[in-house]
Amino acid sequence: MLRKWLTALVLVSMVVVFFTLPVLAESLSGKVEVNSWWTAGGEAEGLNALIKLYESKYPDIEFINATVAGGAGTNAKAVFKTRMLGGDPPDTFQVHAGHELIDTWVIPGYMQPLTDLYKSEGWTESMPQGVLDIVSYQGDYWSVPVNIHRSNVLWFNKTIFTKYNITPPSNFDQFFDVCDELKEKGIVPFVMGTKEGWEAAHVFESVLLGKLGANDYNGLWTGGVKWSDPRVTDALETFAKIASYLNTDHSALTWDEAGQYLLKDKGAMMIMGDWTNGWFMSVGFEGYGWAPPPDTAGIFLALSDSFALPKGCKNQENVVAWLKVLGSKEGQYSFNKAKGSIPARTDVDISDYNDYLQSAAKDWQKDAISPSVVHGAAASEGWTTEYKDIISLFVSKPDVSYTQKALVTAAEEYLKK
Template sequence: MRMVAVLAAVALLAASGCGADHDDTPPPATVEVFTWWAEGGEKAGLDALITQFGTDCRGQRFENGAVAGGAGVNAKQALTERMIRHDPPDTFQAHAGAELLDYIDAGQVADLTGYYADWGLRDVLPAGLIDDLTVRGKIYSVPANIHRANVVWTNPAVLAAAGITAPPEDLHAFIEDLARLKAAGVEAPLALGRDWTQLMLLEAVLITDLGADRFAGLFTGATDWTSAPVAEAIGDFVTLLGYGNLDRDALDWPQAERLLIDGKAGYQLMGDWAAADLTAKGFPGYGWFTFPGNGNTFQWLADSFTLSTGAANLGGTECWLKTVGSAAGQQVFNQAKGSIPARTDVPATGFSPYQQSAMTDWKSAVQVPSCAHGSGCSQAWQSAVNAALRAYSTAPDPKTLQGALAQAATRFIRS
């Protein structure tokens, strides 16, 4: 009996020893979040959202699956390869809207419609945005923010040296100001980057020359890509390219932005993530205006998150998505990233002057989607348009460019 008692005591001590090193608390569950936010204001926003996730979702651990590259070019390729291997992350970043069509058709993302009711998102997101997020009656992503695409950023010192002290009233006046910069010796009056950034510029010109409704109709079939107004817009676009840097196809948007910061350019058309990036790079004195002729049109794009079909950590991913869509999550994320909340109930306190103006416009302006950032067209359509722009750089013929754009619309437009 004594031996039994000793053995029992030893076993108890052994168990106690294990408990001292390894308590009964289960290890945190991991949520792999796949994004392209790897630097600058984008990473700052992600870091703020991760902190909020840690507060909201205790017991869950964030695993960063970021792949760097402007507009997600590299990340989308890496994600495609993972999907082919049937190795999806729990959740991945995508531009809200038509860009998700390929994932939806492939059955790679889950229906989130019920969460919108559970979390009250229909009450705080604009009805137009809900409509754009809805595909065949279902919603497949939660937007973290709203970005505005049709914004021109300026170097006020460069403009002032050329005698330019106010934003141009229309596209004709903008072209005149570009000519003044060129005459003043500015190397590249309009800073330009690679294909998708050129598509942003083309879209802004199309909004000016067609108007908001006819522009939106380009992606629904209501507006003909072969029409004379589109030809006129392409002509204006070509004129603007003539005031840009010759190495545009070799630069991503941050490199093009550097021309603006260094005083080698006066203007850059870029989404409003540039605001946070310019500040982070020590250039807080930038100016901005809506692209000339766009009026009160707000060309939007939204970073959103999905629930991958068969996500390994369903509960943790649900908590991540709830944080992404929450007022607290959108406040801390967007203040750091430079975008604005998709929700309309987040107070403007703590946001920059630019963000506050964009938040006001988001509630009242005419909203149109962006093909360059996936809210207006599918990834395949976007790729075809970017290829047409690259081809134009090699063999610049406006009629050929218009024909290629029309052909892309014919191939990919969906009812």
């Protein structure tokens, strides 16, 4: 008798579960328009991995992959801005965590806080404090970071380094010794592509960091250290000296085209963010090594891509669902594996990521963290664009005192605000 009852109970509960399951599982429908500038190799693959995950969870939502191509995100940012100003906010869009997020979007009141979502998803626990800091403002969280990239990495060609018995230079003296030696051997010591206008500024932030150290580098952006500091002069002079070892066709190349020098064993070193690792993977190049750029060992110059929830976006629930996928272990795992970055969460198992990423994840845990400026973390967008313009000009017109004056003026203007 009891068994019969039990069987019946089991049956009934199974029926109940069967009918309520679809209700419990979120049944969202409609559209979601996700805006980003991920239109190149690894990034597009990473985005696709996320889209797949999203579509498997929410099959009824039509996913609109609204990428805006070109200029390393600069075109996209302009589009997002006109749309926000015009009152046609994208459902959600890619934004660098840090000042780009806070100064441009949060303070003027364009975003909705995500604090409740952070709590319900447990992200306050699973994301490290360093990340939580750059997405928060006045006690609330404002965007969901999907990855961490390191800006200061010196990539080198292992074949060349082994052949001439060179070890990665740890300070600028060694760096220039290596450059001289390689130049003599007919190898381009240091490669750079400056076609898109932000690359030189990217390299220069590593130089600044090397000359000033983490604390004082941060101080430049917060007002604690003056831009007229002699170490900035030194950094500019050093950068000008680096430029004298460059590939001559740098203005014709994007960073990855310049990276071809490394692939072909014709160039030895370059400083570029660790999306380079993803690119090396996608072109099947394995003969590369990495080190912190001169004098920046133990400092991790970080940037993070994130997505936020604009006020007045049309498909709010679907965006929240997207943010949940972004912040989930699964989402962070598959996105970052393809893109070649490390998850913003610290509890994702990345043991099958490649060697570089594993080492980056370790550094992320133990290094001092500084914000990247070119990639939106350290300063407001206005300041960033001006800094970038100044350095981009410096490459073709290496006038140290003029450039430093321009940097000082820019800083005065933006720190005043």
